[in-house]
Amino acid sequence: MRNILVIIKKELKRFFTDRRMLISLFLPGIILYLVYSLMGNVMGDVFSADEEHVYKVAINVEEDLYIDSAFSYMAENSQIKFEKVVIKDREEAKAKFENEEIDLIVSYQKGAEGQLDSYQVFYNSTSPESTAIYGEFIPLLSSMSATPIYSVVPTDLATDEDTSMMITNMMLPFLLLTFLFSGCMAVATESIAGEKERGTIATLLITPVKRSHIAFGKVIALSVTALVSATVSFVSVILSLPKLMSGSMEGMDFKLGYGATEYLGVFAIIVITVLMFTVILSIVSTVAKSVKEATSYAMPVMILIMIVGLSGMLGASSTNPVSCLIPVYNSVQCMSMIFAQEFNPLCLLYTVLSNLAVIALGIVVLAKLFSSERVMFNK
Amino acid sequence: MQDALIVKNLVKSFKLSRKQQRIEKTNLKVKVAVNGLSFTAKKGEIYGLLGPNGAGKTTTLRIISTLIKADEGDAVVDGVSVRDNPDGVRSKIGFLTSELKLEDFFTPNYLYDYFSNLHGVDKEISEKRKAKLFKKFGIDRFAEVKVADLSTGMKQKVSLVISIVHDPDFIIFDEPTNGLDVITAKTVTDFLTDLKVEGKTIIISTHIFSLVEKLCDRVGVIINGRMVVSDTLTGVCNGRSLEDVFFDLYKKEVGGNA
Structure with a gap:
């Protein structure tokens, strides 16, 4: 009995004195609270009357x-x-x-x-x-x-097509953003924080390759990997939605009336969003000392991304292209516009340009971090 | 003989976190790892840095190899300053330390090609050099085995070979035989002698006296971040064993029994 208590005491000390462990214990609950509260608000907004109309x-x-x-x-x-x-x-x-x-x-x-x-x-x-x-x-x-x-x-x-598009518009931006981010998170943390943790990054830093080139090379490779994962998720969602809908709504013929332009537009947004997520997660992973720490740091970012993703449930809330300058939010807005067949080329352009600016800035920050001994060799 | 390395008044300190303060049992917020360190290594010689753990050997070598920056002072490798042109220094040196690890997922063959590419070595030259080095170290037997499946000795051989893919004239080895079995350690020390014969300049850090006595032309003793003595091996020892000289210096610097 005494030994059992000794083991219990040690295990509890391990769980409740490790900051990262505490985060992983409490964060899922906090995320659920935030996400469900926001979903409630968003749904309330969708179904309540517009006083101006x-x-x-x-x-x-x-x-x-x-x-x-x-x-x-x-x-x-x-x-x-x-x-x-x-x-x-x-x-x-x-x-x-x-x-x-x-x-x-x-x-x-x-x-x-x-x-x-x-x-x-x-x-x-x-x-x-x-x-x-x-x-x-x-x-x-x-x-x-x-x-x-x-x-x-x-x-x-x-019509079934109206319903299909509404469901798609409500669900896809959120799902895509979540898939894109988790795809990037898996590869970025492993590639950068993992290399730091294992000590293999120092072997790379000792070569005459410029730190900015290392950063850029990593981001491109990680983006390609994350993009493959995101594309698979995207195709899976598109293919599985009809099955999901016909299963949950009896007699409904799920069909999307989107053409090549819409799919190309969405793909362009996916590419630029993946690049941006990769840069953000690469920075997080560079600052972290280990994969575990990088994942802990990435969780609050993921919550933020999910919350922004939920704004897609409102549909394209603004046709003002200036709102398309806000990173991440602009991706959701653009996707919503496309899924609602209200494609606005100017919004897509603003989205691409502003996200490219974030990516460029992120790569500069990443190169600086790669040059910082405090960051690269923090133990 | 021409100077291959000039180290001038290097100073390097590290901020201590609260955790590190607790471990080091100190209230000081900064630890001075290297304090005004200077020495010179001649071309074609092996220079040995000798000192106890925590003396500042690794920090000095990491500054020379551009992995970290000095707070003050400079090191000039073959005429190139680590402060002004770190990229230039990196292309001139080979650096091997136990801190540098290889990715487990890849094979020695792939990693050799990868680092050779990063150093911009011509493909044909790289292939010839790889064949020669792999044969010399017996890596050709496990060239296609993933690093994860190699023994510590095998990994060290691969690391050593990869650190010199670009055939640098200036090579830094931090504790090159640490953790190796006697056979692998002998292979490494023999290789250092071969490199010297080829005219390479080598800096090694170690706390193994016999290694310094066997290999080094010059020796520098670092204690508490300061260079206590730097001279030819004969000049430092003056007929005595290196071990005796070192402990006398240590007692003088630190006090008490070594």
Whole structure:
């Protein structure tokens, strides 16, 4: 018994007095808290109404007690701005809906003998505006009569392609960023911190090769390796998404209407992002004394990257190209734009240029670190 | 004889972390590893740096090989200053220390070619030299075996060969026979003699008196970061054994029993 206690004491001392071990114990929980909290906020933002937008609701009757009551209640109690548009022809209303001129169609239909009257409501679950006004208006309409004298029949006009693209747009930037970063993390920590830890980097530093050339050579080789890993992940995600979606949404035909331009654009962003991640992780790995330490240092960076990746769930939040100057965020924004088929060449250009600037700066820093004896020979 | 190496007033200190302060049992925040060290090595000679552990031998050699920078002073290798032109010095020297390791994943053959390439050695010359060195050290028997699977002696032979892929005229060996079995150690010391015959200048650091007596033309004794004596072996020993001379110097510098 005494020996068991001695062993327990030693093991606990090992775990709770090692800073790195403590980080690895607590960090996953902190990451989960941050990621889930942010996801909650992001989802709240996606599904809540935009107070600046004027929501247009098409109805097929001039006057209707229940529809008018629901509108009046919404006008008095809700912050959102809306406009009632009377379009009697349903096909005309649907055409305007497809052109995004209106956000919701409410169509009154008198019930046949012995049947309830009904309100058919057409919305698009992939449109944030349509979803928002649907979420506000329909519960009101449904509750306008205390007794069931009419029925509300919702119909989602989103096509499988719309749904596929929305899911892709929400998931892919986050997944890609995470895959890219973890791919880079595995190789960068091993190649730089691993070489420092094993003492093989000193053998390289003793050659007449310039430190900047060593840094540049490492970054390129690591990027190529990480890019292979990222490409495999990207293709796997694209190929597995239809299976995942058809499994989780019965009857859905998952299809993406992206062409070569979109895929090339995404690939360009992947390449530039991988280069940037490699440079960042190379710096982290150079400062660290061992692979274990480099991985510990890289974890907070990964959290940050994941948080930025979650912003992709909001879609392309800004069409302002200046926002495409912010590293990492610009990659997410560009991917979101492409997946939402709102490709903006200027944003892609800004993204590439600003990320190239970060990469160049990173290589200069890396070369300096490679020249620093304090960093390269810290034990 | 022409000077191959001129070391002038080298000073190097290291900041001590709290952990290092605890280990060294000191409150000092800085440790002076090398303190105004000067010496000269002649072309075609073997110069031995002798001193106890922590005396500053390795720090001195690391400064000369440009791995670290001196706080003060300079070292000039074959007319090139380590302070002004470290890249130039690196192309002139070969440096072997137990701190320099080889990547486990690769074979001696691959690593030789890799470092030869980095030193810009012509492919044909490199192949000829590789064949000669691999045969001399018996590396040809395990040239395609990964470093991870080699014994300590084999690894040391590969490291030695790789440190001189570019056939430098100036070679620095830090504790070249440390941790080696007697047979490998003999191969290394014989090779140092061969290099001397070829006209190379060699600096070795060691605490093995017999090695210095057997190989070195000149010797410098470093104690507590200072060069206590630097002269020809005959000049330092003056008829006595190197071991006796060293311990007398040590007692004088440090005090008490050595």
